Amino acid sequence: MVPLRYSFSKWIRSGYFYSMILRNIILISISLWVFSCGKSIDKQHAQYIGGVMTDNPAYSVDFGTAENTSQTVRARLLANPGTQELIVLLSMMNTTKDTITLTPNDFRLSTEEGNTVQPVNLDTTTAITPENIVHLKLKFSIINSRLFYSTTGLAGDMNQEYQLKVNFRGHPITLDWRLSEEVFNNYSGSYGIEEKVIVFMPELDENAQKSYQVLNGMNTFIHSGGTEIATAGINTRFRSYHIKDTLHLAVRLVNHSDHEIRIYPEGFVLRLDHQLLIPGQTTGPVHLKKSERYIGSFTYVVDKTPVRFLLLKEAIKILPANNERNLFANDLTFKVAEEQVP
CATH class of the missing domain: 2.60.40.1150 (Immunoglobulin-like)
Structure with missing residues (x-):
């Protein structure tokens, strides 16, 4: 029987012992490198995101x-x-x-x-x-x-x-x-503003508007619903709301008619009770030919929250046979929307 001490010494001298040590050193080095890389990546992430x-x-x-x-x-x-x-x-x-x-x-x-x-x-x-x-x-x-x-x-x-x-x-x-x-x-x-905003919707008297369009030789098509109104080939969209001490009115108009449209921004005057509200800074008249569009926004300072107001009809004109007419038969009514945005 070979003594244990002799076998152990022979195993060390065989070189296998040293190869095992070298392999373990390599594995430990790789693990440390991977760990340090992970730490480096994490540090770079944190430095940018946190700083x-x-x-x-x-x-x-x-x-x-x-x-x-x-x-x-x-x-x-x-x-x-x-x-x-x-x-x-x-x-x-x-x-x-x-x-x-x-x-x-x-x-x-x-x-x-x-x-x-x-x-x-x-x-x-x-x-x-x-x-x-x-x-x-x-x-x-x-x-x-x-x-x-x-x-x-x-x-x-x-x-x-x-x-x-x-x-x-x-x-x-x-x-x-x-x-x-x-x-x-x-x-x-x-x-948050959603619960503080009061939304208004336009209302159009379609019967009066249709009679007006027939009388003035305009296209007789009429449609109104929500924020949109289509009359005589002109599509309009009105967005209006009140918040704090300001009433906001935005209009988007597309001319699909065969007639020229004239828009008078300074004419976007509102009637609130017995008071006329003049818009803030405006531009001069805007002329729209067929397929052209207009987008405008207006603000008005008010001392109370309105429940109803009118947009004067003189703000938007149509020119059938080069004869300027108001687009709307009457001043356009805006009322508080029955269902406010939640």
């Missing part, structure tokens, strides 16, 4: 940080409570051996009701070379409420939740954010 807040003081609502499971994409969402504009501070790591190219369409931010937009400040492709990190600051202007926007032209209050989808290497990565109830309630109380 930009002071550069954007207006974006005071912080949704926090979200990341994908492999930690190759990490992002922080900030919001400007006054404008509802959103910023995503995005940090992406390319762990593949190929360069990854991303277009603006590869970044999509969504609201709770599914409204989706791409960044407003990104119009070029972004290339990420292998084993490198790219940092992006993406700005988004998004419609938070379709219904509120359709009646007022405003984006609506900031949502409590948002989602960003990044088409990364052909595979969508989803990042989700949700504000805490306390932070969201504080925002709503200080900056």
Whole structure:
């Protein structure tokens, strides 16, 4: 029987012992390198995402940080409570051996009701070379409420939740954010406007308008509903709302008729009770030929919340046979909408 001490000495001299030590050293070194790389990547993510807040003081609502499971994409969402504009501070790591190219369409931010937009400040492709990190600051202007926007032209209050989808290497990565109830309630109380806005809808006397169009040789088509009115081949859309001490009126007009249209911005005068409200700064007359359009916005300072007002009919003219006529037979009535936007 061979002594144990002799066998152990022979095993050491055989070289196998040293190969095992060398292998373990290599494995430990690789593990430490991977760990240090992970720490380095994490540090680069954190330095960018965590250090930009002071550069954007207006974006005071912080949704926090979200990341994908492999930690190759990490992002922080900030919001400007006054404008509802959103910023995503995005940090992406390319762990593949190929360069990854991303277009603006590869970044999509969504609201709770599914409204989706791409960044407003990104119009070029972004290339990420292998084993490198790219940092992006993406700005988004998004419609938070379709219904509120359709009646007022405003984006609506900031949502409590948002989602960003990044088409990364052909595979969508989803990042989700949700504000805490306390932070969201504080925002709503200080900056929310949806519950403070009073919406107005136009009302048209279709019988009187049709008789007027026939009498003046105009196209007899008439349709009105919601914010839209179509008369004599001219499509108009009125959005009006009141908030604080200001009454807002916006008009969009498209001329589909065969006649010229003349719009007098200074003529967008409102009658509120026995008072005439003159719009703020305006331009001179606007002439529209067929297929041309006009978009205008007007504001009026009021000392109380109105329930009804009139837009004087002289604001918009039509020229059948080069004979200028008011487009509307009567002053256009606006009343508080029966159902306000929730």
